[in-house]
Amino acid sequence: MILRGPRSLQGRLVVRLAALFIAGMVAIAAFLVWRAYDTADSLAERELSLRAADLARYVVRGADGTVRLELPVPLQKAYEANPDQDIFALRSSDGRVIAAQPAAFGALIERWSAPSDDPAYFHLPGISGGTQDYYGLGLTVDSAAGPVAVWVARASGGFALIHSLLEEFIFDIAWVIPLFMLLCLAIAVLAIRNTLAPIRQVSEIAASIGPGTTSVRLPEDNLPREIAPLVTAVNRALGRLEQGFAVQRQFTANAAHELRTPLAIITGALETMPATTELARLKGDVDRMNRLVEQLLSVARLDAVALDVSANVDLAAIARETVANLAPWALGQGRTIAFSGPDGAVSVRGDGYAIADALRNLVENAVVHSPPNGEVTVSTSADGRLQVADQGPGVPEEDRAHIFERFWRGRRAPSHGAGLGLSIVAEIMKAHGGNVTVESGSGGGAVFTLGFPRAG
């Protein structure tokens, strides 16, 4: 089974650290509990040993030569107060039981072998039918009457004090451990976040890089040593890409530029020839070529430099001027252009030349798709819109999403252009924070709308 962990570095570090912390926590807690029980056991053993020594101290040899246990009265009472709790038995070296409490214990140890000087531990699961468990030890101690074997034991419940101490430790102190671990984990997460912050920053900058912003480089300072080589390598790669882009753009611009002179020669030379139908066709072809070259130049320019769209421009004035510039050409094509708009200025923020370029592309497009004697209407409205309406066949619904893509040409479209004009329009509008849309006019035909954000 393969478990997919989190994909982020931060997530992975947190998960692994949490696992480590939990393991550490369990180990530490287990160690502490073990130590506590160990210590408790030592304490219990020590107490039993002391009691054994204590009992041996009060073993005396009577005048008649018998060995007896003569406990002081308070001690005697203490033992008698809890006869089932603390039990003991003593046996002299000749195998006689000196004293035992209860007597059953004495009977029991009579059969046991004599312990050595070192304590021997035993577990007594009940005496004479009793259910009480005893833990105890036996050892041989020197007394006034020579060496005696002493067995002392305590009922298992008699360790209650020690157990309560342990419980106190676990419930009053040990619960702090998970909290402490959580705190450590939180600090670790914060530390990781802080450490990864420069990487996040780099990622955000990297996300902003596009064909129009190839000069952006990722910051290399303040990065961890492990990440820095990656960023440096990416920056170098970006440098090479930028160079490639620049070469490509320069090539497009140069190519378009260099094409202009021979085109000018052809255009001029054709005009000096006697008019024939073939010549008229050739002129049409050259016009198409001219338009393509102009559009390629526009594309190269748009790719190379960001438009400055900060100026206040008047859409109505731009529309009037563009219509005036294109009217003679449209008349030559047997179509007319008209303008309608408010008397006052329609103010938007933008680049006047670029907007005129976009409008020119739309008008040229509209004229080309208009029927003979058709009229193309350019209009502007006070809400920052510029519209171009024609009386052509319109744009089919299914094509509308594609017509603004570079080099896209409709199946039904006559082969006039290269499919660049509308993509230029879309790019210019994007640079203005606006958009271009197409729909059907009320009387058929296409209506292109340039929408601008209003000047603030």
Add this chain to the structure above:
Amino acid sequence: MLHWGQEADCDGQTMRLLIVEDEARIAEILRSALGREGFALDAVGDCADARAALAANPYDAVILDLGLPDGDGLRLLREVRAQGNPLPVLVVTARDAVEHRVAGLDGGADDYLVKPFATSEVVARVKALLRRPGGALGTILRSGNVAFDTIGRDVRVGDEILILPRRETAILEHLMRRAGRVIPKALLEDKLYGIDDELGSNAIPVHIHHLRRKLGDHGATVEIHTVRGVGYLLVEGGA
């Protein structure tokens, strides 16, 4: 185009143009197109030759390419203007970036054309420059078979004199000075304001309507088109 007569000033002297263009084929095409219009032409290929030609001959206008082998045409233009020479200059260039266009006009160019251009456009622009008040073509404007004497202020269609009211004459003059280009209606209104202070909003369309009918009645080979919402333009052809 066949209707254009020999372009000459009032003394009957042929007008002389200087073409500064390093591309030999383009210079050749401009020479042949403008030569057919009756202009006398000199063509040079670089700044140094242009300076020499300008110093040696009085030209009526210059057609200037900007990218020349020995320097920038704009610098040459600034030198000419620095000498106080008001010579009309039409800049013709393969540069079209907006800043170049603005630099050209700021540098003292009177008009600006981007390659590739139709030679008929060059001819029209040169004539428009020469027709400016004070220009060498200041006296008689011609379009198709219509001739307009800007001094005598009479209009001929073919050989026939066409009598027009003052305001229609003024409108026709503006349209003919910039034949082939759209004259904004607002501009015409501004120009006529001095003549008729009581100008109504409908005055210009009414005048145009009359003018159009009269030109048509007399068989003029020019047409006045309305560009709705913008203005008017006069083109050859029709009738």
